[in-house]
Amino acid sequence: MFGVGGGTSSYREIEETDVILLWGSNARETHPIFFHHVLQGARNGARMFVVDPRRTSSAQWADRWLGIDVGTDITLAHAVGREILAAGLENREFIERATSGFETYRECVQPFTLEYAERETGVPAEAVRELAHDYARAGRAQLCWTLGITEHHNAVDNVLALINLALLTGHVGRWGSGLCPIRGQNNVQGSGDMGALPDRLPGFQHVENDALRAKFERAWGCAIPPKRGWRLNEMFDAMERGDLTAAYVLGENPVSSEADKNRILGLMQGLECLVVQDLFLTQTAEIADVVLPAGAGWSESEGTVTSSERKVQRMRRATAPPEGAKDDLEILFAIANALGAAWGRPDPEALWNELRSLSPMHGGMSYERLERLGGIRWPCYDESHPGEQFLHSRLWADPLIGPRAPFSAVEDSRAVDKLNAEYPIRLTTGRRLDSYNTGVQSALFPSPLRREETLDLSPEDGERLALQEYERVMVRSRRGAVTAPVRFDPGLRPGLAFMTPHFPDQVDTNKLTIDAVDPKSGTAEFKATAIRVDKIEAPLGGD
Amino acid sequence: METNANPDAPDLKIPVPRGPVPDVPRRERAAAVEMTVDGRAVAVPAGATLLDACRQAGVETPTLCYLENLTPVNVCRVCVVELEGSRTLVPACSRKAEAGMSVRTDSERVRLSRRMVLEFLASATDVSTAPELRGYMTEYGAAPDRYGNGSERAATVAQPVKIDNDLYIRDYSKCILCYKCVEACGEDAQNTFAIAVAGRGFDAEISTEYDVPLTESACVYCGNCIGVCPTGALMSKTERDMREAGSWDEARQERTDTICPYCGVGCTLTVHTQEKRIVKVSSPLDQEVTRGHLCIKGRFGWQFVQNIDGGQSPGDERAASENDA
């Protein structure tokens, strides 16, 4: 945020903060060890708020749970902001010195009264008020979120609406106060750091900045396209148009993991050439022209990953890839060599040092220091720099260093897949504790917690539809249909349903989801699908 | 962020300038506390324990219920030392050092208490998979047979092993009631509270509510209880199976630290390999993200990397999990 893509605070700070606000995150199950730090914070006296449509296991720990209706996050955030202003609890001094766009923001949130928020989000006004006042009055506060915020058609606006709250209260750039997106995958932060974004080179250096691009061109001895590339959703659109005809997919399983599966499968099958590099023969690999068996990064190769607290840590090889499979780098080098680039053999440390020479924020992170310090948080400019425990202390420097942090008067909008009489139930998705994404890794250990994939409904909906628990039902959305057993979860309320993407072979949840994509981030609205649930009439002779 | 509704927003193509190194509060390290251990002067930071002082003085102190990542419960009493002016011996693991304290660790009184504690434990418990405890027994000359052997058996905690899930076993015949697993399952780490001490006195034991199987309990299989168990009462099924087959051999195991492949928290995993196969995963106690604690995926979710070649090697449970999937 404010120009660099990473959470501002470290885990230790959440143990020493006064208010913890988890928004759209069930960290208890999806980030269990991060949640240990959250609980330590609570034990040290912090008050905890959880905003989530479901009363999740994380929500059960909260001093206050706010069970918003799916897709009303901006409404709630704006109402919190308005209430902070109405109560005069904003941090005037910080706003004036370090931010821009405040007046526009103030006007933008004016209509979002507590009453309006209660009507739109379903959360009682007094709960919204309590959150607003506690967050604003806190000496230190951490605002953390996960995919509940970002898997929406307006993901970036959702994030910006939360950032506004930190700017309004000065809860950023100070010890114990910050904004923390907790990353869903072990190196999603690192991928961004390394430039696996359509508009960035390593170290978040913008590809359209001529001077920066020239630096890379000099180092690499080649020309870099001067314009930003496509996001994932734009690639699918390009496939549809016929502009994109070949894809090289590394460690991803888009056929299973992307929304509106039927469409994605068709597009990928229509490619002239599909190369998949993966550990397993995933659903995507099954339709590939070429499959390159890869090793497991975490245990079969050398390198680094970056965590949600921006900490770069060493990954080390404990075992060799199985016969026939190769380390990712070896494969990439072999391809480059075969294309005539003469890269030779990969040396992970040499590659890392090249990165350090080009990315100022990684400059001080030698392998030796990473080893000795057990990881370093970026930015770390040189070998005498300790790395930044938290970001944006510049906003509190006097005089301010760098540009002001902008408020964003983002517009509120509702989920794309509307509820109506035909599709009256809101389906949202998420992870379970013992499983991960499409189950490629997690399905292979004997978890005692594992149970068949279900459609989770509130007990009231179960009763209304005259369903028995674990009875198989037909679930339909505007895009597809699946059958699944139902399970009753008292943490859900009438009209709210939940599924996971973990078992595509059992229940292909993403046949239901909508690929309404956020134009700013390319993320689909996995969190808000309109469905209907129908009883399947028992076959003859059945019970 | 990519774009934004604020016309005053800074140009994202221009890098944000370098700011000052943020000010991180140091945990207070107040003036050193000076005291003596076995006559040797040592200085430890305020808040340090007598165990810290002993270690600083280079004095080996046995511990069983103590672990760096848990709150000291001082129940095993094997770390007791003689503190000048105290009527009783005091537990080194939890007693805070104070200026001017004089501690003896080598007195006959200390040795007797330590020996008796070890004898008591070994007379009541199966210590066959507790190498540390057995080492202490040798050092202190503990003779558990003094309390009975053969027909004249002393009471023990022997009971059938509990195997109620595919990830780990609980063999409470080996339990010395050190409370570590309860702490790791509870407030010190996982906060799941699936197990607690039930009963009282010699009959006290670690239990779920009404001794229901783990599969009906609150257990989330993080395995942090296994990670802290000092006697092998709690053990992963992989390790147990290998021990039963006689193939578990720690001397031939290598450890490699890497980062967990699942979510984005960045937990350090110590991968234990034997004959180039993963047999166990743990986490270093001094690692600031995990403090030695993991979740079910981190501790047990590694099998996907070694399912390729069949299943004859240790730790491979592919067949079972494939059925599951």
Next chain:
Amino acid sequence: MDLHFTADEPTAAEISAVDSVLGAAASRWAGGGRGDNEAQTSRGGHGARADRHLLLPVLHAIHGRVGWISPGALNYACRRLHVPPAEAFGVADFYALFSTKPRPPLTARVCDDIACRVRGAEELCARLEADLGPAGEPCRGGEAAWFRSPCLGHCERAPAVLIAESGKRRRECVLAPASAEEVGGHLTRGGAAQAAALPAAVSVPQAGQPQLKLLQRVGRVDPESPDDYRAHGGFAALARARAKGREWVIEQVLRSHLLGRGGAAFPAGRKWQAVAARGGRKYLVCNADESEPGTFKDRVLMEGDPFAVIEAMAIAAFATGCQKGFIYIRGEYPLATARLQHALRAARAAGLLDGGCDIELRRGAGAYICGEETALFNSIEGFRGEPRNKPPYPTDSGLFGRPTLVNNVETLVNVPRIVLAGGDAYAASGTGGSAGPKLFCLSGRVARPGVYEADFGISVRGLIELAGGVSGSGKLQAALVGGAAGAFLSPSELDTPFTFEGMRAVGAAVGSAVVMPFDDTVDLSIILLRIAEFFRDETCGQCVPCRIGAVRQEELLQRLHRGGPLGSTEQEMKLLKEIGQVMRDASICGLGQTASSAVESALDRFPIFR
């Protein structure tokens, strides 16, 4: 908290029992129905977790209603209190009065501990076994069961039996002295007529004598009437304390040289001073968990003069600035509990607790260890009654981690006297090292068992003579002083003054001021085995020296008793000494540290097992 519950559901009776303590569930998330309430918000966190201290009262309510703690009831209690079921089970399972398995609604607990044992307990048990079947087994068509019990604290009326009937109308009473017929009569639904409360003179043979200070009102005042208490000089000390001010009161307690009567003999004034100096929330705790075998003096005070306890607590709270008080009374004292509850209500209604500190009564549930002050704190807080390591001491970090003044009943009852007479005058009574009047518990083989009051300085012989001398053969073999954690004295040591310093000189301790003579017809080895059994049953199990040491001590004595030592008797004696030493040196709390004391003192003095 993200609690997990088994599928067991509570019955309507169990729900109503829990609700009788907590009120009806306010939200669906805490066990209430799934109406429209709080569908999209909930409260939890710190506020919800703060109710855990109600766990023990809730368990009592369930047990009193249905006779055991069922999984469904535990689930509901845990949902209401935000306590993990495994922990709540560990708490329920800790206490001897609770059962976590189905149990008949009618129970009789027959004391077979040392004082009752020499006054007919074994004969009573034999009769019950003949009439009802073996101990611990359901009888009378599954409606009733009887159990053996450690000391019930009614030693002056031995043998004692605690009767309990669970149900809508819960019934609890102590029969003492009890006969098999009477026990049988009470083990029916609705029970026989309530056990008649014996006249106080049975427990206090000195009742009515003019020199009495601590016992002055016992047997003379109506224990249920605040007006009668006032008419007998009650509440004058509280008024004087309030008039003179906090500092003055603490000064008087300091000058009185009052030493704690709970066993540890710590100067009460220093505790008061330390707590008074602390800021913030502070607690006052009256330790009424009198469970030392042979001890019943606090019970007699609470039954006979309950307002005195409350007045003393009001003075203590006023002087030290405590905002909240607890009386923690052992679960085996139904009459004292009822009297105190009544007195608390009356005192509250009369405005006597106004402006100061409210006082709540909490019942233990059968655990000797909870008399240890830090175990008592854990018990009140809803945890297992396991002692904490000290330091920190209660005056720094006690109940709920806050500074806490904890005094036992007798200590507190001295306070009004000190306030009225002044500290100096109080200090002038007794001896130099042991100021003031003292209550002694005479039981066992004495002619007139009971609580006796005498100024410190009286000898053990003097006390036995006060109680009419040794009964049985009339020839003293040994006297247990201080309690089961005390020491045996030989007849040649009877002239020892029963003072802190006098007892220390012969390797004994004042303890709970038990004097239990045994004539020469008593088999002391049986008494020692019962003491060893007591500690084996009552060790909490937390620390190794006590948990295993108590068992090894008992096993060893059993071997000697059977005449089958491992190796030689000398080897066994050496081993016993080593067991005693590790328990004394390395146990966490006083229980383990003194669990071998009586046994060792006896073997040092008498040729038992040889």
